[in-house]
Amino acid sequence: MSDALAQEIRLAIRGRGVLDHAVTVESDSALGRLCAISDSDSPEIKINKVGLRLRSLATDLPGDLRIAFLVAAGLHEEARDRFLRERTLWLAARIDRTFRTAQRAVASSVNRIAAMAGAIDDSPYAPLGWSVNALRSVVRLRGPAPQITEEREVVSATDGLKEIIVSTTVPRRPDDPVVSDLGFELIDGGRLVDAERPGPTYFRYRIALPAPLRRGDPHRLTVRFTFPAGERMAPHYTYQPVRPCHSFDLTVWFDPDHPPAAVWRVPALPRGLVDDFTDERELLELADAGEVSLHFSRLQLGLAYGARWWEEPRWSSRQG
Incomplete structure (x- = not known):
């Protein structure tokens, strides 16, 4: 090529x-x-x-x-x-x-x-084959464990596309152990073929599509991640695209009885800046129900988008 x-x-x-x-x-x-x-x-x-x-x-x-x-x-x-x-x-x-x-x-x-x-x-971690037209994520930080639902709208870039890869990274604080496990549920849009954990914080899932896609065909699938109860994780959720992505919508539902002290919008940052990001210009106001909603468009490959919050560390995740 x-x-x-x-x-x-x-x-x-x-x-x-x-x-x-x-x-x-x-x-x-x-x-x-x-x-x-x-x-x-x-x-x-x-x-x-x-x-x-x-x-x-x-x-x-x-x-x-x-x-x-x-x-x-x-x-x-x-x-x-x-x-x-x-x-x-x-x-x-x-x-x-x-x-x-x-x-x-x-x-x-x-x-x-x-x-x-x-x-x-040739990279197995970012195979081409498709792009992401839209990602919609809902992070629920209420209840015994955080739960994240992601809806992807993908578009095939080749004829005969039969499967796609969904991956996620779960960051942690330096003094915390890695997450012991990660629950995964494919709600709709395909069939789980394989799940693996190539690294301590990296999870990858191979999903077979219901039928092969032709070039330009759209397809929608929804997955859900559930974290083990009681395990502490870094307080942020970001999406760092490795393939073209047109839009990303994020909603975070915080526990209204334990709201964060501050929430920041993460606006296209290098991954290494997310953990310490506290730009006052990106501070967000919580809605009455204890939630924030964000929209990003024309995402740049390799940069992180999402939300970071400050509280007694309990939960968080990062989609990669």
């Missing part, structure tokens, strides 16, 4: 860049498969998927190649020229090199992006 993808990216960066080209990307092209484009996607969704996927890949490039790719692709905020040549001239001035050197940096960055995309295809 890498050679075909590199060629498509070279064509896409001409003119105004990849976002201008995104509206014409076909679902069966190399770029379309990489970005989980479906035939039913609107131009806006195509632009969002292409931008998110390529920006995410660019974060793993060395610093000089990262800026070269973002500039050439028209994804750099300071380089919005209409033509690739002008953007490359801007890059040459920025890195204090000749125009030819800047051109070589652009070519190298495109090849590296295509190679990394090929490697990602």
Whole structure:
């Protein structure tokens, strides 16, 4: 796939860049498969998927190649020229090199992006095959144990999609033991084929779909996680997408008899910042029933979205 993808990216960066080209990307092209484009996607969704996927890949490039790719692709905020040549001239001035050197940096960055995309295809932890159009999560922190219900609306990016992977990570405080177990229930939308625990805090579930999906077909499934009673967990719930996701809705129902002292909205943070996040601008007010509801759209791959709260630690979870 890498050679075909590199060629498509070279064509896409001409003119105004990849976002201008995104509206014409076909679902069966190399770029379309990489970005989980479906035939039913609107131009806006195509632009969002292409931008998110390529920006995410660019974060793993060395610093000089990262800026070269973002500039050439028209994804750099300071380089919005209409033509690739002008953007490359801007890059040459920025890195204090000749125009030819800047051109070589652009070519190298495109090849590296295509190679990394090929490697990602083989990852069992983030298989491509589908995207998430919407995730809706309800976290119930009332009763003997926390319970989380997640409804996913997925869209197939290939013909004959037979199964998908649902995974979750349960974080813990440094001085607490790992969670002893995690209850899992597939409420609707498929059949549980396999459940595994590759790491102490990571759980993964393979779900067979009722029937194979064609490229662009949507499918909805609902799962529920239940935590062991009495086990302490870090007080936050976040979603960190590893594939394109258009929207994420989160509702947290707190115990009205033991409300948290504070609740913060987690707004697209690196995972390592979530545990200590206390930005006053993101403080939330609890509703009378002791709940908060949040909406996120156009999620960036690899960043965390959700809620964090402060209280005597009792429960929490993080979806990964």
